[in-house]
Amino acid sequence: MTPAPGVTISGEASLGGAQLFAPLTLTLAAGQWTCLLGGSGVGKSTVLRLISGLATEATFEGDITATDTAPVAHRVAYMAQDDLLLPWASVSENIQLGARLRSEAPDRARLARILARVGLVEHVDKKPAELSGGQRQRVALARTLMEDKPVILLDEPFSALDAQTRAAMQDLAVEVLAHKTVLIVTHDPAEAARLGHAILVMTPEGLTSHPPPDGAIPRPVDDLGTLECQASLLRLLRSTVS
Template sequence: MPAKGTVSVSRVPAPGFRIELPSGLSLGGAPVLGPCAVEVPAGRCTALLGPSGSGKSTLVRLAAGLLAPPSAAAVTTTDGAPLKGRIAWMAQQDLLVPWRDALGNVTLGARLRGRRADADRARALLAEVGLTPADGAKRPAQLSGGMRQRVALARTLMEDRPVVLMDEPFSAVDAPTRHRLQELAARLLAGRTVLLVTHDPLEALRLADRILVLSGTPASPSEVAVPHGTPPRPARDGELLAAQGALLERLAEAA
């Protein structure tokens, strides 16, 4: 079994993509997003922030193909190929199946596709996110909320896809675990195209190469400058902490 810290990752070229909403988007008759275009650069992490209900999760679901786009809207890629089949998805909820243990949940994707799962890689990923072999043998009901979220992260990494969509992926874990999982995700997702929804300004500033804030009614995106340095940026960095305060004030105004 690979040792902790040596999980292999593929280097499949990651496409950038663009979500175009020339007429905006309404849900249930209520306008959510105004006319806009959201660029997600290839091989970089883009973070989406904004008040609840501003359309962050809606944009991610559009990219994932989980929401039918309105008329004239489109999701296009820099290489011209569809995103379908190239996406790994991590939702706010862990979405673990209760009848399989943690290891079985990490390997679920391969089994659903009728392929042989790489159990050694799955065990190594569970170790990377701080879970023991004994934890891997437990079912979700036997795990804490934070442990289940770590299993969900391992399952997302197990998919090894060039595009990763993450909707509040670390919201259920305590602050120290969240910090460590940010480090892990930044390392294992380096070079992939990541769209990250978060309510945490510090998380966005640590992990993102590009930050977009949704504000207004209906909402539209605007870009925020990120601190210097390569993600994951140190949480104690002075420039990052100053940027965190400014971004928090901006989000408060948007709300």
């Protein structure tokens, strides 16, 4: 497997002639999780879309580079806040959607491995309406894994879940995305404290780095360092609200 690269986005963005975010440099360490927090409307999702090469209404002036100097966008898999499952398609068909859109032959062996890893073997023929919220998120995660990209962008992927299911999905994501370069946008200080090798808070003026707790991710939810980091992040986020 080709090692996941580090990625850096450096520049500024405007929307309708107004500044969306000031000049910033955001670096994703290779093979690690970077958590990006901030208030609504500061451009967090725009950063994800810029890195992934997706269309955005913002005008960006800057560069997006990888440590191995190869282009970034075609090596990215993107998981949105909503699961975006096709309601008429089965679990299997939703997971293989990317290959189908590219008119590629399905990789049945890879599909079987991923289904087993995310615990969906018994649900492979079900439609999304037959699944729980956590199961739907596992399908979305499996679809992301099916793309087998080294850079993973997650846009609040677990925010709609209850606390117990959210924690379980965080644990699963860390397990199955091991050795990938991951950027997760979140509004939840607790999630950042559990998952971040690096934690950044974004405001219209730029980025503020916050030290993560000690220990490997996912960190225990009741660990003292994790709780202290969560509280410190919440104070920092509140201080950025005008």
